[in-house]
Structure formats: structure tokens, C-alpha cells
Amino acid sequence: MATLADVARAAGVSKATASRALTRPEMVTEATREKVRAAADRLGFQPNRSARALTTGRTGLIGLIVPTLANPFFSPLVLGAQRAAEEADAHLLISVSEADADREAALAARLGEQADGVVMVAPVGTDAALREHARQRPLILVDRRVGRLPAVVLDAEEGATRLADHLLELGHRDLAYVSGPPGSWSDTRRRAALAERAAAAGARLHVLGPLPPTFDAGIAAADRLPADATAVLVYNSYLTLGLLHGLRAAGRRVPDDLSVAAGDDLTAFAVTDPPVTALSFPVEEAGATAVRRLLDLCGGTGARTTTRLAPRLEVRASTGVPGRR
Amino acid sequence: MATLADVARAAGVSKATASRALTRPEMVTEATREKVRAAADRLGFQPNRSARALTTGRTGLIGLIVPTLANPFFSPLVLGAQRAAEEADAHLLISVSEADADREAALAARLGEQADGVVMVAPVGTDAALREHARQRPLILVDRRVGRLPAVVLDAEEGATRLADHLLELGHRDLAYVSGPPGSWSDTRRRAALAERAAAAGARLHVLGPLPPTFDAGIAAADRLPADATAVLVYNSYLTLGLLHGLRAAGRRVPDDLSVAAGDDLTAFAVTDPPVTALSFPVEEAGATAVRRLLDLCGGTGARTTTRLAPRLEVRASTGVPGRR
DNA sequence: CCGCTCTCTGAAACCGGTTCCCCGGATGTA
């Protein structure tokens, strides 16, 4: 494996000049620049990232912590993050926290050692832990806001509002909300937005939960819905799938007896029976934006602002006018 | 941030001794070891990974290349890989190839620069490219075999055999196979195993495809099934979901008119209508095994063998006896 | 024609660990 010294020798210049020719081209003459470049790719020179990291203090690695990958929500997020990282010649260091706050904190610390900064999707961590982490190294939060820490959020309130409006327009006046995990920031915001919207339209909102965002919890929720609800909004896709399962078992028809709408989207929703009305978030864009903003932060530019991305409402067959029974 | 030199000074020993006390404890006296350790955690010493990597040539990073994360198959794979990496104090450098052979090769090269070795799930790359890559640095293939390159495979033949046997035992004699992407190694193996099994039982096997493993391709496949087939096996979950959708649109009932079974599993399969009989692979274990074997390979131990992991058959409602119509 | 400034290049220091080589002292053996 060729080193910079080899390249320098081959090009007949010093290590210093070779380094400059490759990383700060504007600092050397056109002629030397070409000489060095030619030598470099003749020898197949690949700069040693560790050596570079040692002096510059930049590893070119970006930590990405997600609560899970099982939720299809995160696949486009990672993809977007990767694309943005690639543009900057950086790599993604990934870790799955399994929605465990302690684990999340531990991973953040460990990743922080090696990465230039960390992008965290941290629905469960405490504000204090996240603040502390942000103080130690560049951090971008995704789908979460903590004080003035830099963040990229999918606008859950806006989404909940659109979802609520959709159901209210159909004529529903008795809504239920199957809420997400205790302490989830975005769940709290959605609930507030729904309540606000329902109240404005003179409708009632019954909240179930908080519940763990799992299939089984969804099944169980089916039996605990208030009898007079004509429409139910669900925190996320797993709960929704479980709820559908439970409703089917209980013999309740969707949307004839009950309309169902989900707070996030899932490809599989197009093929469940019936297809589920859901919010679709620009998740890939969120991943890319988070990484770009993180890189800005590492570079010294970049502000402590929150970027909001708005969802789209995908209306499918699971919602309809109430009382068709 | 404290350096090794700081620790050494605080402990009243040389850098050399401090280094040894922390990384090769058996080389120093009990007393010095304790002195150094005490100083280290008093100062909150974190060894600089880049500096260490520079001399040792080991970065503690493991590349992981997957074709996609959208397929839920890969979520447990990553989780298993991460667990194994964590045990060895290593981190996962992830990249999504989007099932593009060129991109895959490029990513492998780029990751290889920084990682000690690479775990690749490479359904589409050419044998030659993979061989070439393996020659440059440690490589473990997952769900793919190329000559004698080290690999961890989910036993597709064994799985296909079990699936075929299940349908044959139910009494089916006219089977169809909706095959996967062209050139996919595991698809080829499955097809061969199915053909062999069908032939042995005196049944007929009609093969559709190759097809891209997408939802839409599955829908299209529904119209092209041979009229006399009573059971259909499908390469993977997306094709299966699409197929179910297409069959419903065409008014064919599952399993009354047609039994459907999938070659890989998906949590969502338990809640489709009907729940789908499928193969369930120990994917998390595969991820962990791949990383452990890769680390062995980096350490010089580790052989060029293939580890096979057998699938389990999950019988659900989508398969039944033929001709119930 | 001299001297000053400006630009490009090279020598060497440096980042923070690991490891080679050697030395001093303790131990064992004759």
C-alpha cells in the first residue's frame, strides 16, 4: 500500500508538498499539482484515514443512532443519511438502541469517541442526557426537540392536524386516539394537536394508553376502544396492524363500523385489508438533512435551529363516513 | 481530553508502561497495573482510536453492506451483527447498496479503506468482483457462496425442500414458483431444490420469472400463474404481498382456490389476510455469526468455511389441501 | 541595480498511541 512519502518521492517533491497538492490544491503550482496527482494515481495511493484523523481530529465518521430498524420508517432515514454522508466523503457508523434509554446513552458515548458527530433518533432518552451529550460533541436530533438543540423534525402536529381534519370532514365526532410509548415526545405533540383540533370542531377525543408501540399492544387496544367511537387514530404502524387484527377478531368492520387512520406510513399499509389511511413523512429527506446539518455543525458553520418537514396524508380505504352500519 | 502521556505522568510511569498496563495487563506487575488504571479513570482517559489504529493497523470498524433496509429481513441481521461487534468493542460501518452491483463494488472498496473487514450481503455482485475484494481484505459473505470464500448462508435449499414437502404432503401436484431477481444465487438454489423435490414426488413445477423482488412484480405475477396450479411458492415477501394483492383483485381465494407460501418471513405475514405460510430464518444469528467469523479472520484464526443455518417452517392459513373449491 | 515583498517549497515537529531494544535488579545455579 503506497504512502504519501512514496508519492512524494515518485513525484520528486517533499511530503509536505505532496500533501498540499492533494488536499489543498490551491496552495501549489499547477505544474506540481499535476505531477503529484499523476504519481498518486499511478501508485494507487489511498490516504490512510487513521493517520489523517490523528492530526486533523476529524474521522470522517458520522454516528447514527436509531431505536430500531424493524420499523420500516427507518429504512429511508438511513438511506437519506447515507446519501448525504457519501456526498461529503464520510461514512455512517450505525447503532440500534432498541428504544432503551440507558443503552442509547451508552451507545452515544461510545460512538462519540470515534465519530465527528452523532445523529440521534431518540424517542425515549431524557432531555438531560441529550443535552449533556450535545455539550460534548456535535449532535443533531431527529423527530425530537430538546430546548434549542439543533434538530430535524417531522411535523407531528401538522400531521395530526391533517389526520384529524380528514376524519372531522368525513363527519366523525367521536374520535379515539391509541397513543404511543410513555414519554415519547412526538406522541405528546400529536395528542395535543388532536385534542386542540377536536375541541375546535366540537368533537370528543378519547385517549387510550400510553401503550408500547407493538403489534400485541394493538390487538389488546381493540377491546378497549370506547363503544361510541366512530373513528380511531393510531400512534404508529405496528399498533395499527395489531389493532386491525384485534378488530377483525372482534368482528368489527373497517371502515363500515369504524374508521382507522395511522400516524405513520408503511408500504404494507397499501395491502392490508383494508388499505390504511396514514400520514406519509419525507423520511429520506429527514435523514439527509440531519447529516448535512451535522456536517455543517462539525465545520463550524451551522446554527442551532430546528428544521421542520411536513407530512402528506395518504387517504386509503380504512377511513369513511361514520355510521354506515 | 486526557492522553496516555497524561496518565503516565499521573501514575509516575513511562508512556510505554502505561500503554502496557492498559492493553496487555499480563506484561506488568499487579502494583503498576493498578496504579495506571487508577490514574486512567481518575482522568477519564479514553484512548484515541485513530492513534491506536495508526500503529496497530486495526480500526475496530466492521463494514456491513446490505442491499436494502426496507426489507425487514435485514433488521435482525444488523441487530445480530451489532451485538457481536459490541462484544468485541468494534463498531458497524453500514452501507446500503440498493442491490446495484456497481454501487456494491464501489462501497466495498470505500468501506474497505477504513474497516478491518467487510460483511457483505451481496445477492447481485459478480463472483469475480467478490473474489477480488476478498483478496484485498477479510470478507464474509452472507446468504451467498462463491467458491471457497468464507460465508454464512441461510440454507435456502433446505428451506425450499421443507416448503415443497409441506405442499406435497397437503396433496398438491401442480406447483408454481414465482422466482426472484435474475442472477440471484439463493433464488437459483431454491429453484433447483424445488425442482428436485417436485420431481421426486411426481409433481409438476412451473417457474415464473425471474422477476424483480417488488410488490408490483408480485401483482403482475398473479395474472400469469398457470391455470392448473393449486399451490404457489414465492421467492420473497414483497413478491408475496403483491401476489396476494393481485389474486384478491382477480377474485381468487387463498387458500381455497390456491395455496400460497413465501420463501422468507415477515412479521406482517401474521396479519395479512390470510396469514401466510413462510420460511423463518435465524437471521439475527446469521448477522452475529458473520461478524464473529470476520473478527476471527482479522485475528488470523478463522477458516475459509461455510456456516449453514437452517430455517423453520411457519405454517399459517395461506396453505391448505388443494381443490377445496 | 538594489532591496523589498510575495509565492512556492522543504525540513521538521507534531498528533497519540504501540512496540522494539536495552538496561538494571532480582533470582537461580554452580
Added chain:
DNA sequence: TACATCCGGGGAACCGGTTTCAGAGAGCGG
């Protein structure tokens, strides 16, 4: 008591880049 051996520890080289600092040479004005 004398000498070989073994062991823990220290000094310094080293990994492969980047950056500082100073010097050489060219261009310009006076």
C-alpha cells in the same frame, strides 16, 4: 561469591498523514 538468566520498565523509534516555520527564488518598485 561469581556468573548466567529472567523479568519489569524506560527511552526512543515508528505508524502516515498535516501544519508550522523558515528559506529560496521570482517579480516589482524605487
